[in-house]
Amino acid sequence: MKDDARSPKATLKEHLKTAVLTLSMKPGADLDEATLSDEFSLSRTPLREVFRQLAGEGYLELRENRGARVSEMSYTTLRDFFLAAPMVYGAILRLAALNATAALIDDLKGAQQTFEAALRSGSGADRALANNRFHEITGDMADNTYLLPSFKRLLIDHARIGMTFYRPKDQVVADNLSVASAHHDAIIAAIEASDEAAAGQLAIDHWNLSRDQIELFVTPAGLDLPLGTVAHKTPA
Amino acid sequence: MKDDARSPKATLKEHLKTAVLTLSMKPGADLDEATLSDEFSLSRTPLREVFRQLAGEGYLELRENRGARVSEMSYTTLRDFFLAAPMVYGAILRLAALNATAALIDDLKGAQQTFEAALRSGSGADRALANNRFHEITGDMADNTYLLPSFKRLLIDHARIGMTFYRPKDQVVADNLSVASAHHDAIIAAIEASDEAAAGQLAIDHWNLSRDQIELFVTPAGLDLPLGTVAHKTPA
DNA sequence: AAAATACAACTTGTATACATAAATATTTCG
DNA sequence: CGAAATATTTATGTATACAAGTTGTATTTT
Numbered sequence: 049m050k051d052d053a054r055s056p057k058a059t060l061k062e063h064l065k066t067a068v069l070t071l072s073m074k075p076g077a078d079l080d081e082a083t084l085s086d087e088f089s090l091s092r093t094p095l096r097e098v099f100r101q102l103a104g105e106g107y108l109e110l111r112e113n114r115g116a117r118v119s120e121m122s123y124t125t126l127r128d129f130f131l132a133a134p135m136v137y138g139a140i141l142r143l144a145a146l147n148a149t150a151a152l153i154d155d156l157k158g159a160q161q162t163f164e165a166a167l168r169s170g171s172g173a174d175r176a177l178a179n180n181r182f183h184e185i186t187g188d189m190a191d192n193t194y195l196l197p198s199f200k201r202l203l204i205d206h207a208r209i210g211m212t213f214y215r216p217k218d219q220v221v222a223d224n225l226s227v228a229s230a231h232h233d234a235i236i237a238a239i240e241a242s243d244e245a246a247a248g249q250l251a252i253d254h255w256n257l258s259r260d261q262i263e264l265f266v267t268p269a270g271l272d273l274p275l276g277t278v279a280h281k282t283p284a
Numbered sequence: 285m286k287d288d289a290r291s292p293k294a295t296l297k298e299h300l301k302t303a304v305l306t307l308s309m310k311p312g313a314d315l316d317e318a319t320l321s322d323e324f325s326l327s328r329t330p331l332r333e334v335f336r337q338l339a340g341e342g343y344l345e346l347r348e349n350r351g352a353r354v355s356e357m358s359y360t361t362l363r364d365f366f367l368a369a370p371m372v373y374g375a376i377l378r379l380a381a382l383n384a385t386a387a388l389i390d391d392l393k394g395a396q397q398t399f400e401a402a403l404r405s406g407s408g409a410d411r412a413l414a415n416n417r418f419h420e421i422t423g424d425m426a427d428n429t430y431l432l433p434s435f436k437r438l439l440i441d442h443a444r445i446g447m448t449f450y451r452p453k454d455q456v457v458a459d460n461l462s463v464a465s466a467h468h469d470a471i472i473a474a475i476e477a478s479d480e481a482a483a484g485q486l487a488i489d490h491w492n493l494s495r496d497q498i499e500l501f502v503t504p505a506g507l508d509l510p511l512g513t514v515a516h517k518t519p520a
Numbered sequence: 521a522a523a524a525t526a527c528a529a530c531t532t533g534t535a536t537a538c539a540t541a542a543a544t545a546t547t548t549c550g
Numbered sequence: 551c552g553a554a555a556t557a558t559t560t561a562t563g564t565a566t567a568c569a570a571g572t573t574g575t576a577t578t579t580t
Binding site: 194202 | 329
């Protein structure tokens with residue numbers, strides 16, 4: 049299924065993937081066949097095939113006689129995610145260090161430049177997409193049929209988690225992002241040097257950073273307000 | 285997509301999965317839409333949707349304008365497989381030991397009984413399917429969205445590798461199978477006791493057994509025949 | 521005789537019309 | 551009024567017809 053990038057089908061697929069990753073379509077949101085069919089000038093038959101394919105890749109969920117919706121994120125998601133991610137990503141980066149080709153290393157450097165550009169001047173969505181692209185390439189480098197399916201699902205929710213727990217005004221968050229960018233550079237170096245052990249360790253470090261950021265978000269420092277300031281509704 | 289088990293669509297899906305797992309459809313084999321459409325009294329539209337879904341799960345591969353074929357197994361398959369399998373299966377069994385419900389433990393025991401019955405009197409395909417079912421249940425127990433996709437792909441090729449490297453006449457193979465069955469019993473015990481460490485170790489042991497059996501198959505003892513027995517073509 | 525090209529048969533992709541199931545609004549009756 | 555039953559509407563599932571692309575074969579050309 050290597051779609052021509054210009055076909056309406058490929059356009060739709062790209063659009064939906066981006067929308068899911070950037071949360072512009074929220075988890076659980078319903079997809080209407082008729083509407084999308086109109087918007088992308090595509091009949092329902094190929095549209096539904098795209099749904100099924102994206103469901104297979106983990107972007108959507110299909111329910112019998114009830115259409116498609118964006119994959120849910122529940123409160124067990126984060127736990128499942130951080131259980132699986134270090135292991136899978138560690139394996140991916142070790143294999144990437146062993147198997148990377150010169151061409152893919154170039155791609156990875158390009159993706160990192162795009163990521164840095166997005167850090168400086170892009171939107172949150174731009175940053176999430178660029179980061180996603182960077183990691184996808186490491187997956188290509190690892191080139192293991194059996195690890196990729198889980199890795200790609202992790203990347204989907206990695207992007208969505210990043211979008212969820214990002215607060216642009218927060219200095220700590222900004223600092224974390226530049227650390228993440230430094231990680232990317234170190235990952236490139238380890239892969240280029242075929243340094244399997246370093247690559248594996250960087251995977252762990254990278255996820256620890258993500259987890260720290262989420263902890264900051266979930267358990268913030270309490271607001272410093274005296275009790276008793278809650279507004280009461282005036283009786284009619 | 286919880287299909288009614290009686291719907292022609294579900295029947296087709298079941299049939300194709302089984303055929304792929306048991307090698308009754310060989311890796312790389314082409315699937316003809318018209319023929320299958322006839323055989324399962326289903327029009328091409330839903331049939332193609334099933335193709336796409338099975339492609340998402342790793343049973344089939346779709347190629348633009350060239351229909352579907354059964355997923356290939358290449359030279360690198362075995363290597364990729366044994367790289368990923370111990371890690372993923374180890375994680376699955378550890379999580380299964382932590383999360384298994386009583387209902388699923390019952391299911392697992394039932395699957396193991398079916399497997400033993402197949403060992404005694406079933407065909408190679410029966411055995412592969414029963415074994416596949418057993419491991420699928422451990423995946424359900426682990427209940428981690430991110431690990432399951434890779435695990436399920438591993439199970440597909442585990443079944444196919446088992447079918448490929450099985451020789452019914454060989455005593456060593458038969459012995460290995462009864463060891464495998466003993467592993468299953470030990471796995472059930474570890475899960476029931478919530479013994480995470482034991483479960484993880486059993487995963488390793490189980491794959492080592494598989495790998496040994498394949499080595500036996502790939503590098504057999506040479507045939508003991510003298511040189512010089514090659515027949516020459518008589519000149520005309 | 522070998523290569524190139526044009527044609528024909530077949531396969532896949534898409535659109536549309538129809539069938540069926542779910543959701544919603546309406547009516548009926550307690 | 552309110553709850554249940556029923557009609558209406560809307561959305562999903564399937565079949566079929568047609569369009570577009572691919573493959574194999576026959577013919578032509580060198």
